[in-house]
């Protein structure tokens with residue numbers, strides 16, 4: 001079903017933006033393929049179903065696929081809509097963003113957030129009524145052969161492979177470690193833990209209790225430390241360092257020769273840990289931008 005939601009006239013040509021019905025989602029798969037969040041078709045279709053994914057596109061036919069925007073709930077939050085993918089430039093891009101944001105606000109969201117953007121793109125969104133939600137730093141470590149065999153011993157934890165029965169413990173420690181915006185739900189955790197071609201999911205246990213976890217992955221030579229969380233009651237006890245050492249050696253064993261991680265610019269504990277482990281900050285920060293109904297209204 002095609003539902004034209006925003007017939008627009010821009011300059012000398014008309015731009016009609018339509019909402020894609022669920023039966024059309026599969027047709028957009030080739031265009032979103034390769035997006036970090038949709039590493040395979042199953043993850044894409046699951047996301048659309050579970051995160052109330054919506055696609056708005058410029059109707060009127062284009063042989064190479066129309067400009068479109070894909071949005072959905074931020075993790076399990078129905079009050080925050082996230083922009084996960086956009087194809088389009090200039091005035092068309094602006095119209096897509098504004099239509100998607102306005103539709104989300106009408107549906108009950110009170111915030112519309114972007115994925116991490118480079119500085120130029122963040123400036124563009126600022127002109128459209130967005131503001132900076134947070135600055136993200138990217139860090140990289142070149143992997144050399146290092147002895148990691150003792151990881152865990154100093155912190156008096158056992159580091160084991162994740163098992164499904166740890167899920168509740170991992171989610172509750174995650175909620176204790178991260179604030180409301182960043183905490184993970186089960187579905188997003190699964191998506192993160194399966195997002196690379198080879199994945200590693202480690203848990204740190206002490207006295208039978210899961211007190212920390214780390215998720216990493218490797219795509220060929222490129223490794224990613226995707227998530228690291230230590231229960232709030234056990235931070236500062238060497239567990240984060242032990243997990244980081246072990247995930248580094250695991251990803252190295254999968255063939256990674258460089259490892260990337262990102263974190264918020266004001267996360268002093270994480271930045272200090274990563275720098276201690278030999279990560280170096282890369283030059284260009286990323287920006288997550290957000291817009292509220294008021295910001296959208298004021299920037300007309």
Ligand SMILES: CC(C)(COP(=O)(O)OP(=O)(O)OC[C@H]1O[C@@H](n2cnc3c(N)ncnc32)[C@H](O)[C@@H]1OP(=O)(O)O)[C@@H](O)C(=O)NCCC(=O)NCCS
Nearest residue numbers: 177228229230235236237238239240241263269270272273
């Ligand atoms: C960041 C985090 C993973 C660190 O793990 P941890 O187990 O608390 O840290 P460790 O005890 O292993 O400390 C290792 C190093 O981290 C740094 N560090 C840890 N806590 C710190 C703090 N409160 N302030 C500054 N640096 C800190 C230090 O460099 C420390 O080395 P040192 O003991 O020689 O000074 C943990 O605090 C955490 O889960 N925080 C919330 C979630 C998060 O931010 N995750 C990572 C970003 S995605």
